[in-house]
Amino acid sequence: MKYVDEFRDGDKARAIAGQIRAEADPARTYHLMEFCGGHTHAIFRYGIPGLLPDNVKLIHGPGCPVCVLPIGRLDMAVELARRPDVILCTYGDMLRVPGSGRVSLMKVRAEGTDVRMLYSPADAIKIAQQNPDKQVVFFAIGFETTTPPTALVLEQAKKLNLSNFSVFCNHVLTPAAMHAILNTQEADSGALMLDGFIGPAHVSTVIGSAPYEPFPAQYGKPVVIAGFEPLDVLQAILMLIRQLNEGRCEVENEFTRAVTREGNAKAKALVEQVFELRPSFEWRGLGAIPESALQIRAEYAEFDAEKRFALTQLEGRENKACECPAILRGVKNPRDCKLFGDPCTPDNPLGSCMVSSEGACAAYYSYGRLSDNRIAAEEVNA
Amino acid sequence: MKYVDEFRDGDKARAIAGQIRAEADPARTYHLMEFCGGHTHAIFRYGIPGLLPDNVKLIHGPGCPVCVLPIGRLDMAVELARRPDVILCTYGDMLRVPGSGRVSLMKVRAEGTDVRMLYSPADAIKIAQQNPDKQVVFFAIGFETTTPPTALVLEQAKKLNLSNFSVFCNHVLTPAAMHAILNTQEADSGALMLDGFIGPAHVSTVIGSAPYEPFPAQYGKPVVIAGFEPLDVLQAILMLIRQLNEGRCEVENEFTRAVTREGNAKAKALVEQVFELRPSFEWRGLGAIPESALQIRAEYAEFDAEKRFALTQLEGRENKACECPAILRGVKNPRDCKLFGDPCTPDNPLGSCMVSSEGACAAYYSYGRLSDNRIAAEEVNA
Amino acid sequence: MNRLNIANGRVEMVHGSGGRAMAELIDQLFAQAFDNEWLAQGNDQAQFTLPPGRVVMATDSHVVSPLFFPGGDIGSLSVHGTINDVAMSGARPCYLSAGFILEEGFPLADLKRIVDSMASASKEAGVPIVTGDTKVVERGKGDGVFINTTGIGVVPEGLNLSGDRAQPGDAILLSGTIGDHGVTILSLRESLGFEADIQSDSQSLNRLVAAMVEVVPEIRCMRDPTRGGLANTLNELAKQSGVGMQLFEKQIPVREPVRAACEFLGLDPLYVANEGKLIAICPQEKAEQLLKAMRAQPQGREAAIIGRVVEDSHHFVQMETVFGGNRMVDWLNGEQLPRIC
Amino acid sequence: MNRLNIANGRVEMVHGSGGRAMAELIDQLFAQAFDNEWLAQGNDQAQFTLPPGRVVMATDSHVVSPLFFPGGDIGSLSVHGTINDVAMSGARPCYLSAGFILEEGFPLADLKRIVDSMASASKEAGVPIVTGDTKVVERGKGDGVFINTTGIGVVPEGLNLSGDRAQPGDAILLSGTIGDHGVTILSLRESLGFEADIQSDSQSLNRLVAAMVEVVPEIRCMRDPTRGGLANTLNELAKQSGVGMQLFEKQIPVREPVRAACEFLGLDPLYVANEGKLIAICPQEKAEQLLKAMRAQPQGREAAIIGRVVEDSHHFVQMETVFGGNRMVDWLNGEQLPRIC
């Protein structure tokens, strides 16, 4: 696979890791946050922590859209799904997230409601056309990567004059969340140890690198945008270490093959046309963040599920012992949660971070609980 | 079971059969038609032919509503069933009758249409209430026995103001069919050998015995109304033989425990209120018979499926080799059909008479193809 | 391992995915209820030794609706049905497998009830469920639970039962009343909705069979008159053996409510399904001895000799009616009945 | 007997009633295709003798959707799946049963295609289908066809394979590429709709197994990595044997399109189902010999040594990635995949 396999090469990984070890200052610790769940996933799946020196610490950020959706919004989706006239469509990961009282969409589906998993939002339009007697609601979540396809689907619904289709919009914005992380009580009190960001890959293909420029300027935190392949991550770590060692603080772009300063103008214009900023949106772990999410513009109001079904905001009941909020703020690690591993597992997730393979708890659980009795491949083949 | 078991007593059967043998004139043959399929069924199920002397011959009449429905009407029901908005409900026997091109409602159901078997027409109302998005059509067939329940259901639908319920009415009239049998070409030419009728049991509980009075008067054919239990049938045969021996020709009533001269006035009034005579109706085997069937009155027109769906009368394609028409006219016996038993069987009926257990072919096939190597029960228990 | 929420949980797609959730379902529901050394091995197959003799294998999938009924449920039925098919060869049933097809959304509490019922049916009959399989289908692609059971057993030396061995002159025996199971299921149909003091006769017949073959090893054949009822099963045997049969209606035991229900539904008890009855055909001279052995067992208390095998090139089954006439007892002809087994 | 209209007919409720229509379906479709002396006996059970040795029994219900796919269909799959489960014990599979649950309205032509495919899979593997069962459920209560197969076989003297016998130091072998079956099924999902030059690997492994146990009777255990894939099956074995495992990603054969499809679907080939592959664990010193024996068979041509059993009180399965890092290979976690077996 071109542009994939080259970025997973084991020899190159050894080389970059070697360079990191060579350049990392043993006298200090580097706290680097990968904002994106995509990075979190790659880090664990490819065993990157094992390649890093002990003083390079990765902090898992809130860049997992499943993880940051507040329970109240999920409960609203559950309410929608339970309406007999509604077919609720959403991405697979969303189905297993426990809402209030541990009711997930999957469980609601087992109750007999019509909840469908989508591979592409375009399928929601097809489902609406095939079920004229039903109201098809696309429960849309995601960062700026996922927003343009939703915008296209809304445009298409308008063109097709679909009377039985709407979107329950939960699209959120990456830079706003990064600001919020740097503005928590913990950040103010110094409890958040964060020296720099590994910046989003695919989000940045859309929004470009410019929106990250405030972070070095305003907070003194360098940002290196990185692809989701493991060599990209390693390289970005090296680049951050260099900035920190050299006292530089800027936005750098490791993912130049797909990210420009401006991003995708066409996609941005379309998003602008269909969506507008919400004055405020609640994030799990981060609380209400002003102008951190999108809502559907009045011109598309008929396709806005919140308006069509006159949804009222619900207050979700969080599992009190679940540390997702603190993990999402970067101040705790999955291991710090008493529920981690028992009883909270990917099969029985008690919090959102244990659901998606991009959630810190799930990635940690599925890939990270290693024992240390490795033997070498060479030995086996002897 | 009171009023059932007493009328199936083997000793009494021997007694009546003995009396028949004693009274039947060996010098002549008695051709007696049981009009009703119910009688046909009882005759074969209880082995009555084996109890009768050879010169008492039973002719199977057209009193099986499934058998006499012309293929065109069934094809209309098939058309209805194939409408995506329609749930077609009917009695079990109707499901297996082959229409044009051997398409039965059962086969149409296997195609994916919604065809349901009813035990009681009241269930059709329930189905309509449970399926407000669908048009529920009750495909109603039957003689005067079955008509009053249909009338009640139509009245109820009107009371409930059901907008998704209608009846495809195929109710027919017994006396009209009896007249028709006596007016066929074969009857005129003498090919129909018929000395008297065993008259309907349950039809007569509704219409009473009076409607049969024309048959002795007009055609010189005696009628003895008989219950459907086997002793009733035997007794009616004895009563007919006596009339014929004595040169009497009248309507007699063996089924006095349930039939009066007037019948059920309340049921008749209700039928009169909901239905009116059709000018003419096509019968399988007998052709078009004037005033031989009922249609729904204008006051109930909204519940008349023929009007609601603007049904047009179809011309069914009969299986040419099937002798049902002649059998239904009483001039042929199932054995006279080349298809009887191979390939026409109750599992693979090629004509309507092979479907219902009241059809002459089915009764004959299922109960009547006897070999003669009986041994006595006493011997087995020895 | 997470604890299943049996009280309020439902079957989800993940329970059939082959992953941890499935392992939990199997461990906490199936393995716990069936509890035996073979299942405990945790392999995809069970291993055991069999006593010497011819081996017998029988399979049945069960799709009864409703799943629970007076006298049993799909669980006990699925155990009885296959044990009986094995036993009808004269074999001692030894081991069962169980394959479940669960519909998404099915309540775990109901599943547990069914599995517990299978477990006690299996224990009662002394035939363990040693291997199994679980699949889950999307809601609307199944009907709650379907259960396949397959059984194997061993025929003791000296026995040779087969449906093609009936001979003219042989006696036909029936182990008890007919129609109880089918009429019980019918009584639960909403649209029929009648009440009667009857219940399914679903039961294992292996002990009855063991007693029978011990006393009369000359039995020609046995069969359980399930779907299609007594009539159909006798027609099968008549066809297989190339013989006719003469029955006597008055000797065939039918409970009064079964007879009455059939009467008003227009059914014939001869065609109604049974789940705990057997037909045996044996040489006439052994019939009384066999009848006595049957009546000595709880499953054969109402056994009767109901007819005799006769020569008949048409392979007709006939019956002298209580009324005195003789009639054919034909194969079942496409009757429209609810799913009963 | 009427001729079935196989070209245009459909399954009707009457085909499951136990009456003549069912007998016709069985005679003209099943018995004709499977054609063997045991089925021809026409009894409700099959009788046969088994060679000496421990007897093995395995069962699987098959609910794959779609029913037909490149490389096979539910019919061949149902034969392969159970033969393989029996064979994984080291046994020679001898006989199969087949239980069908048909949905009203299912085209008889499709059913015939499936049954013919079962018949040729059974013939190819040399394992006859000796007894069966057919049920019909109303439209909307099933999904075309579900097939349960149950198999029995006999373990030759001297073999003792079981999932609890893996020991630290043992080698882990895999008979070929992984993920082919699952990705093939996924490619047919309308909403995914991708095309790739791959097909299901569904095949019988009994001949491969026979060759393996002949050369290396010391094999500790074998298992086919079906639902849950390689990852889940290895976790099962690790748990059963109380050991850990160390895998090497670069030694695990995966076809390029399978890898690519997994990549864009966000799946891991380690968790994708296979239907014609096996994992074997054997003493390290026998590994090369076993590998050679496997590669000599058509079903093992791409066999590889993929890792080693290690001591680990956590019973973790780990893998050195092509990238050089080490990661856990956990149990399958409730992935949402279409029905694949």
Add this chain to the structure above:
Amino acid sequence: MCLAIPVRIEVLIDEERALADIGGVRKEINTALVDDLAVGDYVILHVGYALNKLDPEEAARTLALFEELGQLQAARDAALAEEGTE
């Protein structure tokens, strides 16, 4: 199709419904077509509807007739037996 059977009225539920019994089987039936029903009456039941009341006296009369024929037959049987022993 004209399948119908005598059932005994056990409970009158309302103007249109009654609980009926036949041989130990109890079923709710519609009685709208028959007036003046009382518990203990027998009615002819068809597709869930009572069609008509059954007249017990007439039933007895018919059965008595059969009884008479039974005696005639007994006489014939006796005569035949006599013949046989002659």
Add this chain to the structure above:
Amino acid sequence: MCLAIPVRIEVLIDEERALADIGGVRKEINTALVDDLAVGDYVILHVGYALNKLDPEEAARTLALFEELGQLQAARDAALAEEGTE
């Protein structure tokens, strides 16, 4: 959730649709978000939509950088080996 992967454009079907290939897997994708596509271009595919074109020159530059680091590592390895043999 942000799962996306580079695919090669094989056929431009119309303004909004193309056939793409990845490792021998062919799939129809939506290209409405990306202008000026040509056969042979690589795009980042996400939930069925092309998000952006991939710049092959920049990719080559990044890979060249890795290559350099590889040479540095080789040098380190050699030094380490030297140490080991001393």
